[in-house]
Amino acid sequence: MCDFAKGAFTPPEMCKRRPAIVLSPKIKNRPGLCTVVALSTTEPDPVMPYHGQIRIKPKLPKGMESDAVWIKGDMVNAVGFHRLDLINLGKDMNGKRQYLLEPIEDDQFEIVQRCVLRAMGFSSLTKHL
Numbered sequence: 001m002c003d004f005a006k007g008a009f010t011p012p013e014m015c016k017r018r019p020a021i022v023l024s025p026k027i028k029n030r031p032g033l034c035t036v037v038a039l040s041t042t043e044p045d046p047v048m049p050y051h052g053q054i055r056i057k058p059k060l061p062k063g064m065e066s067d068a069v070w071i072k073g074d075m076v077n078a079v080g081f082h083r084l085d086l087i088n089l090g091k092d093m094n095g096k097r098q099y100l101l102e103p104i105e106d107d108q109f110e111i112v113q114r115c116v117l118r119a120m121g122f123s124s125l126t127k128h129l
Contacts, residue, residue: 001085002036004077014038014075019060019087021104021112023076034084037116038075050074050119054108060087060100073115 002020009015024035041060044051050073060069086099104112114126 001087002038002077002079003083003085004038004079006083014072014077019056019069020084021071021109022084023112023116032081033078034081035076035078036084037112038072038077039069040072041069044070044072048074049123050115052111052115054104054111056100056104057102071112071115073112073117073119076116076119 001017003017004014005016019039019041020036021039022034022036027033043053050071052071052073053068054071055068086101089098089100092098103109110129113129117123117125117129
């Protein structure tokens with residue numbers, strides 16, 4: 001989860017907590033920051049070329065119930081780790097908290113990459129994925 005509500009984000013920027021995918025690897029000279037793309041459980045209206053739908057396994061928890069989410073490829077941000085939190089899946093039978101830790105599958109991440117490239121005006125690069 002990424003909390004876009006903290007700090008200086010103002011409309012039309014993203015301004016609430018929502019699921020996100022971390023796009024960037026660890027970068028040595030960039031401690032405490034990562035690049036994310038926002039996700040939505042609601043279909044965009046209208047659906048644009050920089051939107052796409054991917055599967056999330058396991059399903060998202062109550063309040064975000066969906067085994068598929070929409071990529072908001074036009075909502076890419078560099079954020080501090082203080083904005084990020086693991087998605088809480090609830091408690092197991094022993095009362096231990098469970099979190100979504102699974103990386104998305106390669107074919108699903110390729111859809112994310114395509115959406116982000118299209119939003120940035122680099123559609124011609126999608127043929128290299």
